Each structure stands twice: as structure tokens, then as C-alpha cells.
Amino acid sequence: MSNGLRVESLTFSYGSKKALNNVSFDIAPGRFAALLGPNGAGKSTLFGLLTRLFTSSDGKIYVAGQELARNPRQALGQMGVVFQSQTLDLDLTIRQNLTYFAALHGLSGKSAAIRIDSALERLGIQDRAGEKARGLNGGHRRRTEIARALVHNPKVLLLDEATVGLDAAARQSITDHVHQLCADDGLTVLWATHLTDEVYDSDRLVVLHQGQILADGECADLRGDQTLKDYFLAKTGGAE
Numbered sequence: 001m002s003n004g005l006r007v008e009s010l011t012f013s014y015g016s017k018k019a020l021n022n023v024s025f026d027i028a029p030g031r032f033a034a035l036l037g038p039n040g041a042g043k044s045t046l047f048g049l050l051t052r053l054f055t056s057s058d059g060k061i062y063v064a065g066q067e068l069a070r071n072p073r074q075a076l077g078q079m080g081v082v083f084q085s086q087t088l089d090l091d092l093t094i095r096q097n098l099t100y101f102a103a104l105h106g107l108s109g110k111s112a113a114i115r116i117d118s119a120l121e122r123l124g125i126q127d128r129a130g131e132k133a134r135g136l137n138g139g140h141r142r143r144t145e146i147a148r149a150l151v152h153n154p155k156v157l158l159l160d161e162a163t164v165g166l167d168a169a170a171r172q173s174i175t176d177h178v179h180q181l182c183a184d185d186g187l188t189v190l191w192a193t194h195l196t197d198e199v200y201d202s203d204r205l206v207v208l209h210q211g212q213i214l215a216d217g218e219c220a221d222l223r224g225d226q227t228l229k230d231y232f233l234a235k236t237g238g239a240e
């Protein structure tokens, strides 16, 4: 059993609308996988199932070797999540936001402080720890959310359109940073996006369209001589 992130034959419908149709992939530990899909592809639905916001009896999910439906606590304990919408308390400092989250994971005192310092350092924001989130720009708020998602030392990190609303420089910086976390710390990453410039040639690329996986492999191999944008547009029939 893979210790990364494995999805087996996952199907989910909203009433009669099938949002995911027999989706399977297996991301090896320490790999950065980009889940690339146009609007409506099913990315948020997949994230909802991965985080147990809702469930499906049709298919299986394994997080770091733990089956989500059977062992939800263990599986979710190995997972860090950065949601599309901002979820910081703006009236708390960066450190307070992380301390609160650490407590939710049963971490407090010195061990929490050590984990928090390490997460802040990994995201390069340790010198801002005492500042209120409200005063931070969008890029630093996102870094704070990523640091928070790492406080409990998860093996798998999920990010749903993590760069939404950021300017080009912050977008590039966050994308680079998460790739680096993967390379340095052996974190398994699932990065959902509809933006092809956030996917590197060495990434695992999973293309999702209308609830189905259209392609799965190393980005460089899949795109061949085409730009990724042209490849993606051709695969999805022009939907971006």
C-alpha cells in the first residue's frame, strides 16, 4: 500500500449530476502532483471527499496508507489542507493562529511552540510571527495558512487553488515554495489548479475534466513538444 495519496475508483454525484466518475490515481510519497482541471472539472468535489466534508461509498481513499473511511482519525491526522477560501482569524497574530490550530490537534506548550517555529521557518515568515493576520498581504496570509497546515507534521498536503487572488509575484513565490517543501521534506503534495504555469515539468500531472481523469503521468512526458497550455487546451477541448 502506497504511503502517499491513493484514490481508487471514486465516483460522486450531486443528485443526478455526476461530478466524479471512476477517478483513480496513486501519488508516491514525496511527490508533487498537480491536479489540473478547468472550472467545473470536479476538483473541489474531490477535495471535499479527501477531507471528508462529504463521503462516497463508491470508491476508496488512502492517506499515508490509512483508509479514510475505515480510519478517518488516523488518515486525517496525516493530512494538511489549505482551502481555496481564506480561513485565518484576522484579529489574531500569525503565531496565535497556529497555536490555536495546534491545540485542535492536541499539541500545546513547548512541543507546539517548537512545531510552530519550525513551520514558520519553513515558510520564511518567522520574523512576522507577532503580526496580526489582518496586516499581511495575500501572499503572506497564504504562507501562514500553509505553515498552519504543516504544524501537526502531516505526510500529505492538499492545496485547493492555493494561489487564487494573488498577484503574479506572490503566486510564483507560493508555487516555488510548495515545490521546495516537497523536495526538501519528502511531503506528498496534491496541488489543485487550473493554471498551467503552476505545473513544473518534473511534476506528476493528473488532468481532470468533467469528472474524469484524462491524463496521468510526468508533465514533461505528457506535454512532449507542446507547451503545457496547448496540451491542456487540446485535452479539454478548449476549456480553461
Ligand SMILES: Nc1ncnc2c1ncn2[C@@H]1O[C@H](COP(=O)(O)OP(=O)(O)OP(=O)(O)O)[C@@H](O)[C@H]1O
Binding pocket: 014, 017, 018, 019, 037, 038, 039, 040, 041, 042, 043, 044, 045, 046
Ligand atoms: N452542490 C452542488 N450541486 C449540484 N452540482 C454541483 C454542486 N457542486 C458542484 N456541482 C457540479 O459538479 C461539477 C464539479 O464541480 P466542482 O466544484 O467540484 O468543480 P471544480 O473543478 O472545483 O470547479 P471550480 O474550480 O469552478 O470550483 C460541476 O459540474 C458543478 O457544477
